[in-house]
Amino acid sequence: MPRISTHMHFGKLLLESSDDDVDIHSFIIGLVAPDTFTDDKAFEHYHYVDEDGDISVKEFYESFEWGKFNLKQKSFVLGYYCHLWLDEYYKFNASKLTLHNNNDLPNDELGHAVKNVLFYYDKKVINGFYDKIKDNFKDYNLRLDIEKLNAIDLNRANQFVLDFLNTSVADSIDTDLIEEEEYLKFIYKSVDKFLNSLN
DSSP states (O other): OOOHHHHHHHHHHHHHHOOSOOOHHHHHHHHHGGGGOOSHHHHHHHTTBOTTSOBOHHHHHHTSOGGGOOHHHHHHHHHHHHHHHHHHHHHHHGGGSOOOOTTOOOHHHHHHHHHHHHHHHHHHHHTTGGGGGHHHHHTOOOOOOOGGGTTSOHHHHHHHHHHHHTOOOOSOOOTTSSOHHHHHHHHHHHHHHHHHHTO
16 A cells, blocks of 8 residues: 555645645645544445455545535545545556566565655655645644544544654665656556546
């Protein structure tokens, strides 16, 4: 599954390409909310995992009466949907990224190094995009009143965002592991596919 940095990268690109009104704070809280799970059972519940182990993305989207939402509710649920959609897309497509393990790193080190390089690429694209709304997360006050999502710990989701915004890139990054251009194309393609799925 993609890390929060990839979701925030994806979210930035979606926000930049959208003409619709979106409450960015609510959208971002929704975008990270599925990852506030505390155990495997909560993971499955928050990610709407079906009996085959897949995420029921379409069913989640179609289970809401979108016309009854206010802007904050709609933005949150849209962010949540984006998270689920990207998780499912990533699951089936991330293996297409070419991995260049030229230093023959063992699996545990390799996994850590890959996470670091993708985090670096994500942060590079985000480049302070969320700074203008950072105070919204410090002065958290989102209230949803959506029964279907009332198990989500919104304070925890808010803290996830603050932690991400305050996390620095590692000192040592092996950018040879995955080429930046290939990764960015992968993310841009996912954004295009997501936007097409809404039509």
